[in-house]
Each structure stands twice: as structure tokens, then as C-alpha cells.
Amino acid sequence: MAEVLVYVDHVDGAVRKPTLELLTLARRIGDPVAVALGNGAADTAATLAEHGAVKVLTHDASEYAEYLVVPKVDALQAAHEAVSPVAVLVPSSTEGKEIAARLALRLGSGIITDAVDLEAGDEGPVATQSVFAASYTTKSRVTKGTPVITVKPNSAAVESAPAAGAVEALSVTFSEKATGTRITGRTPRESTGRPELTEAAIVVSGGRGVNGAENFSIIEALADELGAAVGASRAAVDAGWYPHTNQVGQTGKSVSPQLYIASGISGAIQHRAGMQTSKTIVAINKDPEAPIFELVDYGVVGDLFDVVPQLTEEIRTRKG
Amino acid sequence: MSLRIVVTVKYVPDATGDRHFADDLTVDRDDVDGLLSELDEYAVEQALQISENSDDDVEITVLTVGPEDAKDALRKALSMGADKAIHVEDDDLHGTDAIGTSLVLAKAIEKAGYDLVISGMASTDGTMGVVPALLAERLGVPQVTLLSEVSVEDGVVKGRRDGDTASEQLEASLPAVVSVTDQSGEARYPSFKGIMAAKKKPVESWDLSDLDIDEDEVGLEGAYTTVDAATERPARTAGTIVKDEGEGGKQLAEFLASQKFI
């Protein structure tokens, strides 16, 4: 069967969930061959095999941590030469999109970004995209070269599908340009213990209505009761109440959870762009005219300082 | 010393208007108002700040690839303080994809001459966030992208990139391609003086032949991707909305339970 390259997003060998979702989608098109790079690359193999990777190509070198993006492009290009796949799938992170774009250009291929679904078609993989702040759904195809497609988190269910997952060392020669952009320092993000925002099944977000950094504790308390990630609007982030890494929207993270709860958020187009594909949307806002109510499955017109703690308490009671 | 900065700016349909697709499945640009992609204002702003903080002679050129009306985006950037503008316009560009757009931009940047290219993090219509990386690949220079902080000194560009798992400090020698996020610093409003001055600033117009690009390398014909269908998302069925009269949180819990979230 035809092979499909899947770029593995991992942190020191721990595979991130969007990559496992890609393996599910890849199996619709062919046999997934995973490419894992950098520190801990070989440690990813067992997890990848469990989710359908027939082969895992690994390569570690200090270049991946010391220089931006290009070393990874060189490696994917080497993998493409070694395997001759029918498609290359990359998780739609900001870095993933950059890697995919440069690879596509080198391969003489087209690129599709932010696919939310993928299926096999007569003329190659067909990608579904959700565009213009999710007001349109498009079906697109790459018509030249090996299709390079980036896929958004939460676009497929993770399925277990045991496969061989044979580890093979990938041989990579770095290009002259690989060392162009030096990474001179790195401050890892501290873990909050909550799920990763883009991967979470439930996201609880707060906006300007939360009215202060200290008040975000009531948003966090609800999130913890639901096992959810915490998001914020740009207004809340710009005010310094919550870190930018938690911003949901056009210039923040785009999320697509099973449940999205917006508290004190008006629903500006740039915020919608990042959450409109959520399966179930709930809002709490004291203004009945807030545009967010146009999107909701369930809305409460009321003061979030009354509604959110009561909701948290009620969930606690129900859980017993 | 002199520093030549080219800022790429895109003309996009207004996101607060009704954006839609035309019959050929390209973006309908006739029926909606367009403007300078808001995220490119941050790129113009950083170019202006680099210029203001520099002892060198800095020349800022703004560059757009787009239809006739895209001149509006150039005017806005000029009124913010850029020195001159280049408009690449050609009927054959209609329907160009990201790979093709990056070809046209790269050729124009080379023709204009540059030490530093500054782009926005993503356009507000295509929102792919790939053009800066594509430009770096085409121009064969370092990409220093998604910066929330940027500075240029002695031929070196430095910046901070806030990623998913870490915040990184980056560094590269010029020439280079930079992209900046909306965390890089609020973009200035054009002053009245700036708006008046912009009217006198030069705007060059180039077409594909000026850039030695064949018509079949761009446009729908030359595209590496095709859109087979575009359907408007059906309006959401109206949700349940309740007014909190003391029990709002409990009612919401009931809804969440009915949906099996608790």
C-alpha cells in the first residue's frame, strides 16, 4: 500500500495528541510512516506503532534544538526521498505550518493548511478547511507534487491500531541554510497541570468581563471541576490578567473542543475565528445583545460572578 | 550604512463584513470592502521602530501583490510613515495560491533590493501563516519568524518567539525575513500630516513581465492547489438562552449533564 509521511510533534519523546490524530487520518490514505526528530526521537516509536505507524524514521542531532525550522525541513525532505510517499501530513502548529510550507516548495508541491478533515479521493487526498472564521467550509486538493497538508488538532479521534512501527535511522545531510537562524535561548513554559489548550476536550474561557487577574481563579475553579483547559480573550490577555499562550482566537490558539464555555466574552469576529468550530458552545454574559449568543447552544444572561461559582458548586455536588 | 527594509502588506476583505466566495471559488473581492490586513500594520510598525532606533539610513518600502484596490493598503502603510510603495498588479494573478504568491513577492523583493523583509504573522483572510517561511526559502536567507519582540543592530536581527512549549530567543545575520505578531507593539495611527505626506510618496506599479514571471506560473492556472467546493456553513440552530434569576448556574449544570459533560 502507498505510504504517507507523518511528521511527529513530540517533547523529549512524549508524542503530542495531534500527531496521533494524524495517524488516524493517514490510514485513510495509506500506510503511515512517522518521522520523529530530535531529542527522544526513538522513544516515540512504541506509541506511534500502537496508533498505526508501520515504520518510524528517527534522527537526532543538536541542530534541531539549536537552529530554527530549517534542519527539520532538511530531514523531512530526506524522508521524502527515502520513502516516496503519496502525501505528507504535519500538525497545524505555527511551526508545523512553516516546516510544511518550505518542504512543499522544495518538493514542487502545493500546500494546504489547517485542514479539519481528510479523505481519500480519486485524484488524491481531499482536505476540508473551515475558513473565514468558520463561516465557510471548503474542499481542496493539492494538484501538483506530493500533497503537503497540515491538520488542526481535534480533527479526528485518536484510534488504537497496532502496527509494526519498525524503527529505522533516517540519514540526513543538513543544508547550508540549516544553521541560518540560531536559537540562543529557550525558556520552557511552566506546566499548569491542566490539559493543553488546543488538545483539550473542554475549554473554559474568560474575557474582559472577568475584570481582573485575581478573578480568573473562578474560571480556573470551573475548569478544574470539568478537567478543562483555561482560555482567555485578547482583551483579558492585553490587560495582563492571563498569559498570551492561553489566548483563543485569530492571533491566539484556535481550539475545537467538544465543549467551549465563554464567560464575560462578547464574541468579536477575531475571537470567534478561534473557537467557532467547537462542538457545543456555552456562554455566560450579562448583556443579552452580546454577539456570542448568536453562536451558543446554551446561553445564560447573567452576572458571571453569580453564575460561574454556582455552576462549579453544582457540578461538585453532582459528582458527589 | 544604509538599511533597506521591504514590508509585505496584504489587501484583504474586511473581516467584519460578509466575506464570501465568487463563482470560480476564489475570494469575492468585488462585493466587500477591503483594507490593509490588520496584522500587517504590526509589520509596518516594527519597520518604523527599527528605523527610529537606528543610526543608519533606513529606507522602508511597502510591497503588495493584489488587485487595483490594493493601493488602499499601500496608502495606509505610507501614511503610517513608510517611504515608498510597490504594487504588483496583473490580471493573470487572479486566484494565485500561497506558493505562487511567494514567487511573485520574492521576485519583487529581489528587484526592489533589500536587507530585511518584514511580514505579518498571517493574513486575516487566508490565515495560512506560511508566506514568510516561503519567502525565506525562496530568497535563501534566514527566517526569523513569529517575533513578539524584534531589534536590528550591526547587521544582526534578534527577536523573541513565543512558541507552544517554550519562548525562544532567535538571532540571524542580515539579509533575513522576519515576521511579527500582534504582541510586538501596538501599531500607530496615521497622523493628518502622515496622510497628506503619503499622497506625494512614490508608488511603483509592476506587472508579471517586469518580474520575468510567466502567466502560467501564477493564477488559477498555475496554482498547486484547487478548491473543489465552498459551502456556507449553515446558520446554527438557535440555542436555548435563559436569564439568570438566581438559578442560572444550576440550569446550566442541568444542560451540561443532559449533554453528558458531567
Ligand SMILES: Cc1cc2nc3c(=O)[nH]c(=O)nc-3n(C[C@H](O)[C@H](O)[C@@H](O)COP(=O)(O)OP(=O)(O)OC[C@H]3O[C@@H](n4cnc5c(N)ncnc54)[C@H](O)[C@@H]3O)c2cc1C
Ligand atoms: C480562505 C482562504 C483559504 C486559502 N487556502 C489556501 C491553501 O490551503 N493553500 C494555498 O496555497 N493557498 C490558499 N489560499 C490562498 C492564499 O491564502 C493566498 O494566495 C496568499 O496570498 C498567501 O497566503 P495567506 O494570505 O494565507 O498569507 P499568510 O501566509 O497568512 O501571510 C503572512 C504574511 O505574508 C504577507 N503576504 C501574504 N500575501 C501577500 C500579498 N498578496 N501581498 C503582500 N504580502 C502578502 C503579509 O505580510 C502577511 O501578513 C487561501 C485563501 C483564502 C482566502
Ligand SMILES: Cc1cc2nc3c(=O)[nH]c(=O)nc-3n(C[C@H](O)[C@H](O)[C@H](O)COP(=O)(O)OP(=O)(O)OC[C@H]3O[C@@H](n4cnc5c(N)ncnc54)[C@H](O)[C@@H]3O)c2cc1C
Ligand atoms: C488583528 C486583531 C487580532 C485579534 N485577535 C484576537 C484573538 O486572537 N482573540 C480575541 O479574543 N480577540 C482578538 N482580537 C480582539 C477582538 O477584536 C476583541 O477586542 C476581543 O475579543 C474582546 O474581548 P472580550 O470579549 O473579552 O471583551 P469585550 O468585547 O469588552 O467583552 C466583554 C464582555 O463581557 C461582558 N461582561 C462584563 N462584565 C460581565 C459580568 N460581570 N458577567 C457577565 N458578563 C460580563 C460584557 O457584556 C461584554 O460582552 C483581535 C483584534 C484584532 C484587531
